Amino acid sequence: MSSYKIALLDGDGIGPEIMAEAVKILKLVEERNDISFELTHAPFGANAFFESGHPFPDATKDICDKADAILKGPIGLSHEESQKIPVDMQPERGALLPLRRRYNTYVNFRPVYLPLGLAHFSPLKPEIIGEGIDIMIIRELVGGLYFGHKETGINEDGRRYVSETLEYTEDQIKRIMEVAFKTARKRKKVLHNIHKSNVLKSSVLWNEICVEVAQDYPDVEVINILVDAAATYLCLNPGMFDVMVMENMFGDILSDQGGGILGSLGLMPSACIGPEKAYYEPSHGSAPDIAGQNIANPYSMIGSVAMMLEMSFNLDAEAKRLWQAMQSVFAKGFSTPDLSKAGGDVKLVSTSDFGDMVAEELASMPTN
Ligand code: NAD
Numbered sequence: 001m002s003s004y005k006i007a008l009l010d011g012d013g014i015g016p017e018i019m020a021e022a023v024k025i026l027k028l029v030e031e032r033n034d035i036s037f038e039l040t041h042a043p044f045g046a047n048a049f050f051e052s053g054h055p056f057p058d059a060t061k062d063i064c065d066k067a068d069a070i071l072k073g074p075i076g077l078s079h080e081e082s083q084k085i086p087v088d089m090q091p092e093r094g095a096l097l098p099l100r101r102r103y104n105t106y107v108n109f110r111p112v113y114l115p116l117g118l119a120h121f122s123p124l125k126p127e128i129i130g131e132g133i134d135i136m137i138i139r140e141l142v143g144g145l146y147f148g149h150k151e152t153g154i155n156e157d158g159r160r161y162v163s164e165t166l167e168y169t170e171d172q173i174k175r176i177m178e179v180a181f182k183t184a185r186k187r188k189k190v191l192h193n194i195h196k197s198n199v200l201k202s203s204v205l206w207n208e209i210c211v212e213v214a215q216d217y218p219d220v221e222v223i224n225i226l227v228d229a230a231a232t233y234l235c236l237n238p239g240m241f242d243v244m245v246m247e248n249m250f251g252d253i254l255s256d257q258g259g260g261i262l263g264s265l266g267l268m269p270s271a272c273i274g275p276e277k278a279y280y281e282p283s284h285g286s287a288p289d290i291a292g293q294n295i296a297n298p299y300s301m302i303g304s305v306a307m308m309l310e311m312s313f314n315l316d317a318e319a320k321r322l323w324q325a326m327q328s329v330f331a332k333g334f335s336t337p338d339l340s341k342a343g344g345d346v347k348l349v350s351t352s353d354f355g356d357m358v359a360e361e362l363a364s365m366p367t368n
Contacts, residue, residue, distance in 0.1 A: 003036045004313060007067035009044035009060065012091065013286025014296035014351075015073025021298035021355030022071060022305050028359050029309065029318060032367045040067070044099075045075030045091040045286075046082075055085075055095035061102070069312040070279035071304060072099070078288040099279065100142050105272035106172070107179050108139040108251060109307070110283050112238075112258035114267070118330050121263035121339045130239045136183060137244050137258060139251025140176040141272055143168050144202070146248050166202045168247070173206055177213040180245035184220045187242050193224045194246035194254065206247060230254060234261055255283055264338040266297025269304040271311055278312050280304035290338075294350045297336040299326055302358055318367070325361035329354060 008023070010016040026037055042060040049055040055075070064070050075091040076082070082090050099105075114122055116132040148165035155161045184191040193210045197203035207224065214222050225233070227250045233240060234257050246254065259265035265284035272279050282300030290296055302322065310319035330339075335346040336354055349357065 001034050001036055002313070003038065004068040005038045005040065005066060006308075007060075007064045007070045008039055008041045009064075009070065009072040009075075010041060010047075011073030011075040011286060012045045012047055012077060013074060013288045013291040015045070015075065015286055017291070017294060017296055017351050018282070018298040018301035019071070019073045021351060021358075022301045024355050024359050025302055025305050025322065025362070028362055029305075029315070029322075032363070033315060033318060035313065035315070044072065045095055046077050046085060049085055049089055049091070049094065055089055055091050056098050064099070064102075064277075064279075067277075069308050070099075070103075070277070071301075071308060072279050072281040073301065074282055074284055074286040076286045076288075081288070097146060100272065101147070103274040103277040103279065104142055105274040105277070105279060106140060106142045106176060107271075107273040108141040109183075109271045109273070110137040110139060110251070110255040110258065110268060111135070111270075111303075112137060112255070112262060112268070114262045115327060118327065121267070121330075121335070122261060123263060123341075124235065124238070124261055128236065128238070133238045133261060135238065135241045135244060135258065136187065137246070137251060137255045138176065138180045138183060139255060140168075140172065140245075140247050141251075142248075143172045144248035146252075166200065166247075168202055168205065170205065170209055173209040174213060176245065177210055180243060181213055181217040181220050184243040185217060189219055190221045190223065190242050192230070192241055192244045193222055194227050194230050194244055194250055195224060196227050196250070198226065202247070210245075227254070231257060234258065259283065263341070264297055264336075266300050266336065266338050267303075269300045269302075269307055271304070271307040273311065278308070280308045280312075294352060295337050296351050297338050298351050298355050298358075299336075302326060302355070321365045322358075322362055325358045325365065328361045329357045 010019045042063040112135040114133040119129045145166040148167040151163045195203040259268040268283035270283045306319040306322040309315040334349045340346045
């Protein structure tokens with residue numbers, strides 16, 4: 001029997017609520033497969049800061065270091081509550097970016113997926129959705145503006161200033177491009193390279209490397225699109241995209257737009273992969289506006305579990321069944337409140353009910 005250690009970083013806001021559903025599923029996967037998971041919860045984010053004075057405490061680092069994979073809930077507080085934490089200790093700067101840096105998780109896979117049967121969740125018109133939405137956004141996760149040199153101070157004129165640097169080396173760009181081309185090769189063999197080379201020199205280098213890496217993938221067609229235009233096309237014609245590759249900040253923003261065209265950020269799981277360690281997290285934040293009400297959509301968290309089963313534990317078939325189980329719950333007419341906005345005849349269920357229903361669906365499927 002294979003045995004794996006998983007660090008569970010519940011996070012803030014809706015984090016613990018959706019993590020509880022992920023744990024239900026992990027326990028069921030254990031029962032159904034020749035596998036055992038050692039699950040260890042560890043504080044991370046604003047809760048950790050208030051408990052121990054640091055959003056990524058040493059004890060949590062130790063648990064993550066020893067883990068085979070990390071499952072992370074969203075972190076963060078409302079804008080107003082965040083002001084209670086010193087700027088450098090606020091959850092993203094003090095915990096999330098250090099987590100990504102520690103494990104060099106340079107690839108972020110963010111699937112934007114809505115099968116035709118669930119098209120009613122999308123705010124887009126049926127004629128725009130066509131055969132459904134199925135895009136893989138690949139975001140570079142440890143470079144660019146978020147990780148470059150930062151400086152604040154008072155300039156010669158006595159005025160406050162801030163400076164943040166967008167930095168990439170050719171090696172950083174090359175390795176994410178390799179992942180993007182390999183992914184495109186496994187799918188429709190079309191790669192949309194998202195850039196802003198009309199303004200940013202970083203994008204000029206980005207595009208040069210894209211052309212160089214493309215030499216090794218002659219079977220993959222590359223289509224270059226400016227990031228601002230890509231934002232428009234995501235709304236007007238999402239079907240034109242299959243695999244999209246982009247730098248860190250573009251990916252942060254466009255992938256949230258991906259959640260928007262699906263109908264909710266609650267449909268956005270993700271995988272963050274480094275050379276030796278991977279962590280999995282919903283793409284969205286801690287949703288303080290709905291925290292504590294048992295109404296958050298746990299799909300993003302359970303979907304992150306599915307990505308972990310496939311990418312960290314080679315349980316591809318079980319991962320597929322888990323996706324199917326979630327789609328079946330929706331297909332039977334159930335949904336969480338975030339997905340009821342589009343109207344239609346939906347039966348509203350709570351976070352924990354949704355988790356139970358997914359578990360029931362999965363339990364009813366054969367293993368092999
Ligand atoms: P958010 O992603 O938390 O929420 C945006 C909107 O989407 C809200 O209306 C929210 O209710 C809804 N939403 C998000 N997830 C949902 C789910 N699973 N089910 C139903 N509805 C859902 O963005 P925000 O409000 O701008 O940020 C809140 C906090 O999260 C901030 O502190 C921010 O810094 C942080 N944040 C953290 C991460 C992360 O941990 N990786 C990512 C983004 C934002």
